[in-house]
Amino acid sequence: MASKCPKCDKTVYFAEKVTSLGKDWHRPCLRCERCSKTLTAGSHAEHDGQPYCHKPCYAVLFGPKGVNTGGVGSYIYEKEPGAVTEP
Numbered sequence: 177m178a179s180k181c182p183k184c185d186k187t188v189y190f191a192e193k194v195t196s197l198g199k200d201w202h203r204p205c206l207r208c209e210r211c212s213k214t215l216t217a218g219s220h221a222e223h224d225g226q227p228y229c230h231k232p233c234y235a236v237l238f239g240p241k242g243v244n245t246g247g248v249g250s251y252i253y254e255k256e257p258g259a260v261t262e263p
């Protein structure tokens with residue numbers, strides 16, 4: 177019995193099948209929802225049934241806040257008390 181690809185909703189035949197997240201996908205359909213990178217079954221992240229690569233996409237989209245999201249210069253400069261120059 178052939179299953180349907182959750183991505184394109186077409187039948188997945190054995191030769192082109194990869195199984196991940198408990199579903200059968202076409203090999204090229206198992207891609208990160210954010211960056212469209214092709215993923216390896218069983219070694220990618222998942223959110224709401226959609227596949228994502230662990231890094232950077234899942235971490236950027238759903239990772240804990242405050243983690244370095246890849247941007248350089250995200251340091252927080254604390255203002256000295258009494259040294260506030262803004263109005």
Ligand SMILES: [Zn+2]
Nearest residue numbers: 181184202205
């Ligand atoms: Zn597909």
Ligand SMILES: [Zn+2]
Nearest residue numbers: 208211229233
């Ligand atoms: Zn990605």
